[in-house]
Amino acid sequence: MFLADLMRHLELPLRLDFIGVSSYGPRRVPGALVFTKELRLDVRGRDVLLVDDILDSGRTLSRVVKKIRRLKPRRVKTCVLLEKTGRRAKPIHAHYVAFRVPGIFVVGYGLDMAEHYRNLPFIGVPV
Numbered sequence: 001m002f003l004a005d006l007m008r009h010l011e012l013p014l015r016l017d018f019i020g021v022s023s024y025g026p027r028r029v030p031g032a033l034v035f036t037k038e039l040r041l042d043v044r045g046r047d048v049l050l051v052d053d054i055l056d057s058g059r060t061l062s063r064v065v066k067k068i069r070r071l072k073p074r075r076v077k078t079c080v081l082l083e084k085t086g087r088r089a090k091p092i093h094a095h096y097v098a099f100r101v102p103g104i105f106v107v108g109y110g111l112d113m114a115e116h117y118r119n120l121p122f123i124g125v126p127v
Contacts, residue, residue, distance in 0.1 A: 001110035002081040017041040048073040055080040058090030
């Protein structure tokens with residue numbers, strides 16, 4: 001949802017591709033990082049904006065940035081909907097942050113808990 005809303009406000013030519021990454025299992029516990037989909041577009045020499053939902057520990061975003069940089073883009077910038085404070089394990093920052101939130105588990109607006117609550121039109125805390 002965040003990506004769709006963001007794209008509506010970008011007024012420059014762009015190409016869109018997705019890389020799938022999962023680091024959470026069904027019990028809300030971080031697990032091993034798994035790449036579930038690879039890029040299909042060639043990003044060599046191009047400007048890349050990586051858009052993610054949450055920047056928390058930084059482990060996932062730092063691995064994805066490293067993977068993208070191996071593809072030789074001209075520049076890589078990062079944009080996140082939410083930046084959680086206080087749990088950063090990797091020294092990475094997002095170039096663009098929509099909202100900063102405390103280190104709590106949130107759902108809605110595309111964010112899920114075991115594939116539930118993605119369709120909520122707001123971000124909330126599950127009970």
